[in-house]
Amino acid sequence: MAPSALVETAPVVDPFKVRQNFPSSQSADVQFNPAKHLAYSPPSKILAMKDLALEPTALSPIATTEPFPLLSHEAVLQHRRDLFSKDVLDNCLHHTRPGSVQLRGMAPRYSPFIHQFWHSPEVLKIVSDVAGVELVPAMDYEISHVNVQLGSGGLDAVRNTPVEPPEATEEAIKRFEAEKPKQQAVTDQSKPIIEWHVDSHPWVCVVMLSDARHMTGGETELMKGDGTTLKVKAPQMGCAVLLQGRYITHTAAPVTNMPERVTIVTSFRPKNPLLVDDTTNANVRNKSHLTELYYQWTTYRLEVIAQRARSALETLQERYAKNVAESDPEGRPGLCKVETVSQEEIQKWCADMIRYLQDTTHEMRLIGK
Template sequence: MQDPSFQPSVKSVAPHNGTTADTSVEFDPAKHILFQPPSKIIKMTDIGYAEDTGVSPVAVSHPFQLFSEDAIGEMRKEIFKKEVLANCKYESNIAACQLRGYSPKYAKFIYDAWKHPDTLSIISKIAGVDLVPEMDFEIGHVNLSIKSKEQTDQEIAAISNQKRFFADDEGIAGCPWEDDKPIVGWHTDSYPFVCVLMLSDCTNMVGGETALRTPDGNILKVRGPGMGCAVILQGRYITHQALRALGTKERITMVTSFRPKSPFLADDSVLRTVRPISDLSELYYDFGEYRLEIMEARINARLKVIRDRRRAGKRIDTSAFKKFLQEQIAFLAHTNSEIVEEDQVTVGYIEEMDIPDVKVEAMEVPKQGTKRARTD
């Protein structure tokens, strides 16, 4: 459960550049995309997963610059519109405050930014597979962690005290912040890939990383992105959590989910973690439409094969045809299992994983050399 003392207050946060929330700016890739490639891309096999896990060899990227400061300013203006906060705010037992399902109705700039071919090309290249947004409802999901100035100042003071206590002039030390709770608890995503974009100024931020759990139970932390930067994660197959950011008033991230563009690749999307925090009618419309489109493409392709073989005077390949039918039956059954009756969905409750939370550590980088931290 979330720390009951954590009460997000989105009213206290203004758009990044201080302007009003109304905007008519159109997304322009020449102005708003500021791409710089990630320094490293971690493969699934690098962290212990089998080579055939997921839909791509890529596990997670290091942070990379994606959008310009102007683009982030426009996005912030849109997510803080009063209509978004009034109609699209959700909370659950693993995340205290989220904004969902507001695009494109209230946020055309955000919608166009994530749907633009140039954006999709960048994300697909890093992910190692051609991707498209999972569905409109999942474009621009926002996780909000916002604190008062008093809370922020207390964290900064406590972190400084811990650093002085644990570190000496021989090296560095890290100490866990015992009272922190993750912004989003341990989970696997509902969809194959996510792109996590930072909308906050991360200056002086401690924590804010994404913690990944490897198959052998070890924890790998991926550095959080700076403002306008993003990371790409194959989160459907990797258990992870978003760590609390300390020493800063806010940590606002925008998460857009993706699936393979090709209808002939596996789509393991589920709705388990999103049903309780969604307008189910809109979610089911989007999910049902794209799943049926996938089946339509597969059936049309198989129909062409059957017709071509018949015109060529060949016998039907019974085994191949039955295999195709069995695969589509399984696909339909999975789709049906994800469409749960509304009265059976508990709003705001997502089943939690019984894994200890990762603690945020206050770290001080040594000025000279690399020496061992004190352990006493």
């Protein structure tokens, strides 16, 4: 779908110090290098689902983490360099709510680096170890989904987003707050950046690409099982938060004292095709090019179906070989008199596969249905 029409806005006056932008020509040849682009340290605290008064899921007992370092400064710059390139802004920008825009589907076509980063064994090991289950990107389309909070310059100002994040010095914050027409309470959810929701994918990794040293607001707020809420502080630049977002209702508070909040969200699903897969397209169909999204969606689902069928086949073949070896004096197949196929078992497998197929087509229904 095409982005909404641009609104007329006054030119933005950036109160933050902005350093020179990098030439876009530097992007094409940059290759992911874990020694250069990772700055990982384990999270200082991990919250379990039980800490939120929620039951552990079939995937993991882990709910979320405190922010932890993940991207080096150079990796932050390369993400921003690619994400705010002309190609991405021309082809991947969607404007679905007044306060923000989204950039989606840039990897690998417009950003080989971002694709390499989030598919790298090093990053996947970090994410999987923290989550307690082996994960892979849900689809390429769900790599580095970008949420950009709009400032006073509106949509037009997004095209002027610098590669080097504006420095959030205390003086710059004071100047920005003095120029704002009015203050907004951090707890005001009347115009949240993202409404209360659950994610389309089992796990999300949220990374901050802005200087958030003095940021007010921007927290992720989680709905607990007892109806109360818990705020998880926003990550600093280059830091990440991992969240089992398909199973936890959450929202994001607006930032009240900065003209820029750029976060990226990479979504993950279990690598093991036999694990529960509750992935949907519920939150992304209205902000995607559906021809590409549905191709990636269908091929990933068919791959899971093929792997599940192969696993069922191999299980039956192994069971049959065991039955033959134990029951036939000559150990020869072809007339095994021991039951290999459990009717109840195969009926359940078929019913599960039918539901999975039905869910696959349901998630490609018309927008608004």
